[in-house]
């Protein structure tokens with residue numbers, strides 16, 4: 001039912017369920033409660049000091065007007081150099097588009113790709129904004145259930161059945177939100193080859209690149225120059241609020257992206273673009289922070305497994321653990337992870353995200369824990385979770 005004259009399209013757009021958790025967190029904090037926040041999807045360390053200094057300098061120069069739609073050329077060049085350095089991939093800087101966050105890049109990517117009814121394969125579980133943006137632009141998300149046997153990633157076998165009905169694009173997110181898993185290199189190569197053979201295109205969300213623990217992630221550009229690659233400054237560079245991302249597009253898409261960007265955003269935030277120039281020089285500082293996350297990851301996975309959560313695939317990227325809580329729910333008497341999350345927060349002050357936010361497939365029995373926080377917070381969260389479950393005191397610091 002459409003009420004008050006708002007668009008019918010809105011019926012298809014889902015709000016984030018985690019907002020319920022966040023609203024409850026705010027209410028409890030307003031009452032003076034201390035909440036351990038393992039639900040948020042952003043690093044809690046500060047913007048690198050060199051980036052702040054570059055921003056101050058830019059303000060002193062009053063660099064506050066619109067930039068060219070595709071972004072300032074110096075930043076586009078810096079992104080191209082980053083690809084040379086990180087992946088040994090040569091790209092022309094003119095193929096780099098600077099966007100308002102990767103969220104802006106997704107709107108542009110779907111905008112240049114999709115006609116009404118065009119199908120885009122996405123994984124379930126997956127990042128919740130994809131299907132909403134695809135629908136907003138008239139496309140049709142095709143959710144593919146991915147389990148631990150495929151490392152929670154799309155694979156050629158899983159794509160084959162939907163391929164025959166036509167697919168405009170397939171979206172790969174590696175490392176994944178919510179599972180923290182990487183797509184195996186061979187699967188990435190085959191998925192890209194298969195989709196392109198059928199006349200489609202792969203969009204590769206590489207926002208968690210750099211946040212990897214066992215091996216670096218490979219860019220889709222190592223496998224095809226026709227892929228659309230999306231990345232940004234929110235995760236590895238810890239710059240969520242600066243709202244800055246980038247997209248690398250094939251030459252045939254350049255003028256279409258430019259025209260869409262002019263119409264939708266004019267340009268990405270100017271101050272952020274100048275500040276981000278310094279971000280690529282902060283690699284050592286940033287890698288130090290990732291080491292903390294790695295300790296958190298090992299500690300949290302071990303503790304959760306001891307508590308009866310199932311984590312069949314070790315997360316090796318991003319800062320999430322996607323845990324099957326079936327055995328724990330049976331013990332605590334909760335019907336699903338949504339009620340589990342609500343009670344855990346209310347009674348023990350730990351916020352985590354219910355699986356419902358990431359799709360339908362076994363969502364009610366899964367939880368996402370974020371460990372993008374201090375070690376103390378993760379340890380305290382684990383202690384409180386143990387008490388909630390009725391366990392003896394959990395692990396001591398190793």
Ligand SMILES: Cc1ncc(COP(=O)(O)O)c(C=O)c1O
Nearest residue numbers: 041101102103127177207232234
């Ligand atoms: C997989 C994934 N893609 C994209 C984004 C959006 O990031 P931003 O718009 O801050 O660049 C997020 C944010 O959490 C994410 O998890």
